[in-house]
Amino acid sequence: MRNFRSILIFSAAALLAPHTFAAAESENSVPESLRPDASQQAVLHVHAIGRQIYECAKGAQDIWAWQFKHPEAELFDESGKKVGNHGAGPSWTLNDGSSVVGQVQASMQAPMPGAIPWLLLNVKSHAGGGMLNTVTSIQRLATQGGVAPVKDGCTSMVAGQIVSVVYTADYAFWSPKTSKP
Template structure:
C-alpha cells in the first residue's frame, strides 16, 4: 500500500514538474535570487555551515479543512537549477529528493526561525533530521525557504475534509557543515 501512495505522490509531483497542478512555467531564478545580506536574521544558517546548493521551487501548498479551519497538509513542488532544469522534488516530511542522483534530505523547522512575508508563506530555517545517498543532499545540515511568493491558506471558514492547493514559489538553499 505504501508503494501505491508513493506512486500517487510521485505522479502528482511529476505533474508539477511538467506544468500541471497549477504550475504555469519553470521558476525564474533571476527574479528569485536572494543575497545573504537580505536574509532575515531569524532564518540565517548558523556559522560553521556552508552553502552547497540553491534551487528555485514552484508548486503548491495543499491545505485540508480541520475543525472549520485550513491546516497545511503538504507541499508539492519541483526545484530547478539556475538554468531552469528540474533537479529535485519537494513533498510531505518535509523532504527533498534529487531527481538527478537520488539523494534526499528530511528536515524540520527550527523553533522560532521564521520570517513572516505579507501574502506569502513564511521564510523558514529547517534543520536536517536525516539524509541519504551520496549526491547533492548528502550531509545537508540546514535548509532555508526564502523569497516566498503565494502559498497562503485561503481566508475564511471551510467544510470539514475539504482540500485546496495554493500556488507558491520559493528559493531553497541547502547548507552542510564546513569540513
C-alpha cells in the same frame, strides 16, 4: 469523494519571468535568525514551483480552518533544469537519489503579503549518497503565494475538502564548510 480546487494567488508572470536566486544574491538581507551558523556554506540553490496543500478541518478550539497538510513542488536549478521534488515531511529529493527531511528551527513572516513564511530548517534525516548527503540546514526564502485560503470558506459543509494554493520559493541547502557534496 473529495473536492479538489486550485487557488492562484500570484501572477503567472512570476513563474514565466527569468528567475534569480534571492537566497544567493541577498544573504545580507536575510535576518540573523534565518541564517545557518558561520561554520556552514551554501552548496546548492534551487527554485521551487508548486502547491501548498490544505484540508478543511476542525482545528484548535473546535474552529473550522484550512489546515496545512504538505507541500508538492518541483525543484529547478539556476539554468531552469528540473533537479528534484519537495514533498511531505517536509522532504527534498534530488534526481541523484539523495534526500533530506527537515524540521523548522526558525520562521518569520514573509516580506511579500500573501506569501508563506521564510524558514530556517535543520536536517533531521538523510537518504542516498548524492548532493544532499552532507546538508545540515535549509533556508526557504523569496516566497510568493502559498497562504491558506481565508477561513470563511472552511465550514462543516465542506469538511475534508482539499485545496492547493500555488507558491514559489527559493531553497538554499547548507553543509559544514569542511564537507564536499
